[in-house]
Amino acid sequence: MELAKQFRTMINKMQAYEYVFSLLGWDSNTEAPRESHKRRAEIMGVLSQELFALQTAKEYQDVVNQLYSEIDTLDDQLQREVKKAKKALDKVINIPMNEYVEYMQLGQLSQLVWEDAKQNNDYESFKGNLKQLIEFNKKFALYYAPEKDPYDTMLDDFEEGMTSKEYDAFFGQLKDELVPFVREVLKHPNHKYDSFINDSFDSKKQEQFCDYLIDVIQFDRNRGLMKKSVHPFTWNTSPEDVRFTTRYLENYVFSSIFAAIHELGHATYEQQISTEWDNTLLHGGTSMGIHESQSRFYENTIGRSLEFWKANLGKFKEIFPEQSKGIELEDMYQAVNRVEASLVRVEADELTYPMHIMLRYEIERMLMSGEASVDELPELWNDKMEEYLGIRPETDSDGVLQDVHWSGGMFGYFPTYALGSAYSAQIYYAMLKDLDLPKLIENNQLEKVNEWLKEKIHNFGSSKTPKELLLEVTGEEFNAKYYIKYLKEKYSELYL
Numbered sequence: 001m002e003l004a005k006q007f008r009t010m011i012n013k014m015q016a017y018e019y020v021f022s023l024l025g026w027d028s029n030t031e032a033p034r035e036s037h038k039r040r041a042e043i044m045g046v047l048s049q050e051l052f053a054l055q056t057a058k059e060y061q062d063v064v065n066q067l068y069s070e071i072d073t074l075d076d077q078l079q080r081e082v083k084k085a086k087k088a089l090d091k092v093i094n095i096p097m098n099e100y101v102e103y104m105q106l107g108q109l110s111q112l113v114w115e116d117a118k119q120n121n122d123y124e125s126f127k128g129n130l131k132q133l134i135e136f137n138k139k140f141a142l143y144y145a146p147e148k149d150p151y152d153t154m155l156d157d158f159e160e161g162m163t164s165k166e167y168d169a170f171f172g173q174l175k176d177e178l179v180p181f182v183r184e185v186l187k188h189p190n191h192k193y194d195s196f197i198n199d200s201f202d203s204k205k206q207e208q209f210c211d212y213l214i215d216v217i218q219f220d221r222n223r224g225l226m227k228k229s230v231h232p233f234t235w236n237t238s239p240e241d242v243r244f245t246t247r248y249l250e251n252y253v254f255s256s257i258f259a260a261i262h263e264l265g266h267a268t269y270e271q272q273i274s275t276e277w278d279n280t281l282l283h284g285g286t287s288m289g290i291h292e293s294q295s296r297f298y299e300n301t302i303g304r305s306l307e308f309w310k311a312n313l314g315k316f317k318e319i320f321p322e323q324s325k326g327i328e329l330e331d332m333y334q335a336v337n338r339v340e341a342s343l344v345r346v347e348a349d350e351l352t353y354p355m356h357i358m359l360r361y362e363i364e365r366m367l368m369s370g371e372a373s374v375d376e377l378p379e380l381w382n383d384k385m386e387e388y389l390g391i392r393p394e395t396d397s398d399g400v401l402q403d404v405h406w407s408g409g410m411f412g413y414f415p416t417y418a419l420g421s422a423y424s425a426q427i428y429y430a431m432l433k434d435l436d437l438p439k440l441i442e443n444n445q446l447e448k449v450n451e452w453l454k455e456k457i458h459n460f461g462s463s464k465t466p467k468e469l470l471l472e473v474t475g476e477e478f479n480a481k482y483y484i485k486y487l488k489e490k491y492s493e494l495y496l
């Protein structure tokens, strides 16, 4: 079919630009010397303009619209691709050019303003930018879908098919069941022998342990690699080239270990996607939430289990004999699952983490509906922090200014973090029906776990929506009760 062929050629061309663009991004975050920054930014500027021109070209619009008009005659794969292409196109072309340019400039400026504001604990200087970012995003959402609640449009951008109604129900359940439980756990601190975690750990040796973890997770080294960066992340262009990073903090060894396992979760997902989706719009993981479900499954369900340390404490002791002297399995298990009320999301433990997300979701929701204004934000943030975790930030840098997301105009992103953890629990209970998971973890036989995930989730790339996937894997729609059950079981045993 001629039209389909044209579509494929155009997609291939865009993906070639994306490939180079993205490789420059990897380079700048890992290997590139400091001073290379300026020239690379120029090159990236040129490439991004070219890419934008291709993505919005009249010929491309015609092909997509034509295919869309005969969508029922297309095969399943092409149908899903065309729907995705049409959606992405409609998001951009309905925005007047001058507003789009203004927004891009605002976005870049706001990042810098936010960095300074965070550094200087000066929310007032960022407030105006934030207000503009909110207004632009609302306006753009309404251009795309005038009949829809703008926040719903934003939520769908990050997790296809999710609405504020569903998130309200999810976070409502967490609020009712988890807030009192977390309060209870926090009353029973249990930090027996874990002061060793803040000893000094040589970063070369940390690297050695993280390298060992690559083989524990059975990540394919021929199709991937590990580097270090300031903020850990996973990067990929196809299942044959998947890279991830971790970071080494001398006085907090768990940072590198759990960042590595987390990213190995993302990376294993990408590595196990079928190559049949290469050169299509169905390549890569299907959504933020499903991606995060995989990283958190490896990090928390596997990496913070008793069985995992039964299998790997020996290696840890071999690499860090001094620091781990006298540390028994139970001590390690307690240490990796230490629960604490903390102010900063990225440092939060598995149990208190969803509280941080719930707070952000509720605030975004109020900002988007006009129920709250940017003026009241710091106060609102601190009150909720106190309500959910019993602590109050002393500075806005540790409060409302801590995350980068809003300064980049990303509203609707945060809830996918909690959703991913909850998906992960639902998938975990489904997996238990087929596999003796504790035994596999204890014997370092994670290839069986990888296979199960490949067959049920990874293989499909983005050819299925998150909702379709979850239903097929677990036999039911999203249900938060599994997440609550998982957390209560694990942390009651540890703390109560």
Ligand SMILES: [Zn+2]
Pocket (backbone or CB within 6 Å): 262, 266, 292, 295
């Ligand atoms: Zn992640």
